[in-house]
Amino acid sequence: MNTLTVHTRNASSKRYNALKTACESCLNANCLINRNVSSEQVALFSNEKTEITCKKGQQFIIEGAPVNGLFFILKGKVKVYRTGIHGKEQIVRFAKEGEIIGHRGFGTEEYYSIGAIALEHTELCYFSKDTLQKALKSNASFAYDLMLFYADELNRSEAKVKSISQMTVRERVVDTLLYINRKFKDQNGFLNLALSRREYADYAGTTEEQVIRIFSSLKKENLIHTKGKKVGITNVELLKREISEHNFYLDL
DNA sequence: TCATTAATCGCAC
DNA sequence: GTGCGATTAATGA
Structure with missing residues (x-):
């Protein structure tokens, strides 16, 4: 019998993969691809990518699943976490549009050591490892930019080890608030990212109750204000002083 | 509106 | 500082 296997890999049909946002017309200026890849090359990326949309609360990376590629956030916000002992989740970082998710283990045939969940409606662009490696x-500037991203991640990760081992719970919560503020800014006086008290706790490495207690004392000191789930920083400078006094302030 | 889920608070350890 | 449970507020079906 004829054992010839026919690979029906048809590039032209891929083009009609119902992409809502082709790379060449993407407006996301933070995207590493958009920043570094020339317009002729961008079209090639579009052909290879898969777009995924996630509802709020939907998990798109499962801990332990094999790594096949990388996710870029086109739109939305996500949390990246690792499950610790007693099933407690430790939030490693929060990410917004233009950032990369699932980069650990890239280059080696590994498994995800992290999980990722969409915090709001999120659109993701997924590229296979092959595509990106090529x-x-x-493209040196693309590689360089990605390297900078890795370096920054490593720096932040090391800073986090320090904060968790040396800062008090109160300082860690304040640090978390400042981090969210730096990264997501505020909108109408409230942080532009709705997190539960539990999520603040999971990032700061403490418990939900502690976050609530610290929030209420910070409120009494007029440093922050809250309205239901929303949290706003009343005076960023004063809040910064809370931790700079201890010389642990990290402007990352 | 009722049912869930989240945020608080008090108290013991 | 932490953990549990009761109460209250917020949110969603």
Whole structure:
């Protein structure tokens, strides 16, 4: 019998993969691809990518699943976490549009050591490792930018080890608030990211109750204000002083 | 509106 | 500082 296997890999049909946002017309200026890849090359990326939309609360990376590629956030916000002992989740970072998710384990045939959940309606662009490896090898500025991203991640990760081991719970909560503020800014006086008290706790490495207690004492000191789930920083400078006094302030 | 889920608070350890 | 449970507020079906 004829054992010839026919690979029906048809590039032209891929083009009609119902992409809502092709790379060449993407407006996301933070995207590493958009920043570094020339317009002729961008079209190639579009052909290879898969778009995924996630509802709020939907998990798109499962801990332990094999790594096949990388996610870029086109729109939305996500949390990246690791499950610790007693099933407690430790939030590693929060990410917004233009950022990369699932980069650990990239380059090696590994499994995800992290999970990722959408915090709001999120659109993701997914690229296979092959596609990205090809692009990185042929595009130095792209590779360099990605390296900067890795370096920054490592720096932040090390800073986090320090904060968790040396800062008090109160300082860690304040640090978390400042981090969210730096990253997501505020909108109408409230942080532009709705997190539950539990999520603040999971990032700061403490418990929900502690976060509530610290929030209420910070409120009494007029440093922050809350309205239901929303939290706003009343005076960023004063809040910064809370931790700069201890010389643990990290402007990351 | 009723049912869930989240936020608080008090209290013991 | 932490953990549990009761109460209250907020949110969603």
